[in-house]
Amino acid sequence: MGISYFRTAGTLITGTGSIAEVGEQAKKLEATKAIIVTDKIIRETGLLSKVTEPLSAAGLEADIIDDVVPEPPFENLEQLAAQIEGKGYDLLIGVGGGSALDITKVLSIMLTNKEDVREFVGIEKVKNPGVPMILVPTTAGTGSEVTYNAIFTDTRDKVKKGIVSPYLLPSVAIVDAELTLSVPPAVTAATGMDALVHAVESYTAIRAGELTDGIALQAIKLISRSIRKAVYNGKDLKARENMAMGSLLAGISLGNAGVGAVHALAYPLGGKFKVPHGVANSLLLPFVMKYNAVADLKKFAEVAEALGENIEGLSLREAADRAVAALAQLSRDVGIPSSLKEVGVTASDIPALAEEASKVDRLLNNNPRWLTMKEIQKIYEEAYGAVEEPSLT
Ligand SMILES: NC(=O)c1ccc[n+]([C@@H]2O[C@H](COP(=O)([O-])OP(=O)(O)OC[C@H]3O[C@@H](n4cnc5c(N)ncnc54)[C@H](O)[C@@H]3O)[C@@H](O)[C@H]2O)c1
Ligand SMILES: [Fe+2]
Incomplete structure (x- = not known):
């Protein structure tokens, strides 16, 4: 067995109403001057x-x-940093x-x-630990509260780039489903499918292992059984709780086993094309899975079982x-477009997309099946005109 690291937030507080603990937690961190970033x-x-x-x-x-702007560019980060620098904040929330x-x-x-x-872009490029943080997710999606990466859009080459450092883990994460009740249906669908992609990709990733497998499977179960309800009846607290827990588990698995070609x-x-992160992942998932599945049929069969x-x-x-078909169906059921055409991509864009994706070594190296530019281009082509659900047979 190879050496692996397992990292998560310092303290993880979950449950409906748990946000009430934020004051006590701030006190324990000996905060004297805090700022909420939202x-x-x-x-x-x-x-x-x-929170206040x-x-x-x-x-x-x-x-x-x-x-903060959605899917932020580095410039947003620089602008916010200039606003808070030198003001003596000792806690970021x-x-x-x-x-x-x-x-x-x-x-x-x-x-x-x-x-x-x-x-800081890349793996472990940050020298000093940061100011203590408490992270409070209000969507059930990214799992960012427990991952040690952060993703930004580089407006120069129009690609998303990741900063990966253990210093990005918060002292405390508070996951309270009540904070997600106001998320509109389209955002619930996109963010929830992102979480499901985290679980499926990390479960089938090269770096997957005993510490994350059970966590990823439980995330697949919770999300696949609740996402339709959460999208179509956003006030269903039980569905929101399952989604909040599912996305947290998926985040823990993603944080430690990583994701692969869907994200790349x-x-x-x-x-x-400014396609929201969850929409892009959900749309591509069945096509990448169809390509990946032969590399580890057993694991993909287990995904089918976890999907019910x-x-x-x-x-x-x-x-x-069955897993591929069930995920394609789920994605359609929650209203995610099923082809690249529908999100504004044209056939002539595909070579450039494939070239950009082929540069994301950090994720492609963790994908269960090797991909070259040729395969990446073929997956985009299939996703471009999709009408039928993808199938292995
Ligand atoms: N760090 C990681 O591990 C990781 C993992 C996956 C994705 N990401 C990144 O996260 C970003 C996407 O995050 P996201 O999918 O959560 O979307 P988001 O944070 O951009 O939010 C989407 C929209 O929902 C709104 N919103 C959020 N909570 C709400 C609430 N409770 N009620 C009403 N509206 C609400 C926001 O204002 C925003 O307009 C992308 O930049 C993506 O690359 C990071
Ligand atoms: Fe993601």
């Missing part, structure tokens, strides 16, 4: 009072900065989806490291095929 839409929902009230009760008044949490994580290290933020091929769609498919009497190949 976006304008979240501020407008009014849910920040669930317990903080006030613990004797801590927090400033708020709400200029990220409240939001993956965009606000990723920004918070990198702001924390920008306050203690003086290099240009682009120099999704990055240029986010960068160039009856695989009794089926060969491993047939069962793996």
Whole structure:
């Protein structure tokens, strides 16, 4: 057995109403000056009072900065860093989806490291630990509260880039499903499918192992059984709780086993075509799975079982095929486009997309089946005109 590391948030607090603990947690971290990092839409929902009230009760008044933009570019990070620098903040509280949490994580290290933020892109390029953080997700999706990576759009080459460092893990993560009740259906679908992709990709990744396999399978079960309800009846608290727990588990698995080609091929769609991260992943998942499945039929058959498919009497190949079809169906059921055409890509864009995706070695090296430019291009071509559900047979 190879050597592996397992990392997650310092303290993980879960459960409906758990956000009430934020004040006590801030006190334990000996915070004297805190800032909440969020976006304008979240501020407008009014849910920040669930964070500020317990903080006030613990004797801590927090400033708020709400200029995070969705799928943030590095420039957004630089602009926010300039606003908070030199003000003596000793606690950052990220409240939001993956965009606000990723920004918070990198702001924390920008306050203690003086290099240009682009120099942190890649694996373990950050020298000093950051300012302590509490991360509070308000979408059930990215799992960013427990991963040690953060993703930004590089507006120069229009590709999404990752900063990977253990210093991006928060002291505390608080996952409270009540904060996700206001997420609109399309965002619930995209973020929920992103979480499901994290679970499936990390379960079948090269770096998958005993520490993450059970976690990933439980995430697949929870998300696949609740996502339709959460999308179509957003007030269903049980469905939201399952999604919150599912996305957290998927994040723990992703954080330690990593993801693969679905994310690599999704990055240029986010960068160039502004397709939301979860939509790009969900759209590509069946096509990449169809390609990957033969590399590990057993694991893909297990994915089918976790998705609730009856695989009794089926060969491993047939069962793996069921997983591909079930995920394509689920994605359609929650309203995600099933072809690249539908998100504005034209056939002539495909070679450039394939070229960009082929550069994401960090993820492609973790994919269960080797891909060259040729295969990447073929997957995009299949996804381009999809009408039928992809199948192995
Ligand atoms: N760090 C990681 O491990 C990781 C993993 C996957 C994705 N990501 C990154 O995360 C970003 C995407 O994050 P996301 O999918 O959570 O989307 P997001 O953070 O961009 O949020 C999507 C939209 O939903 C709104 N929103 C969020 N919570 C809400 C609530 N409770 N009520 C109403 N509206 C709400 C936001 O204001 C925003 O407009 C991308 O940049 C992606 O690359 C990071
Ligand atoms: Fe993702």
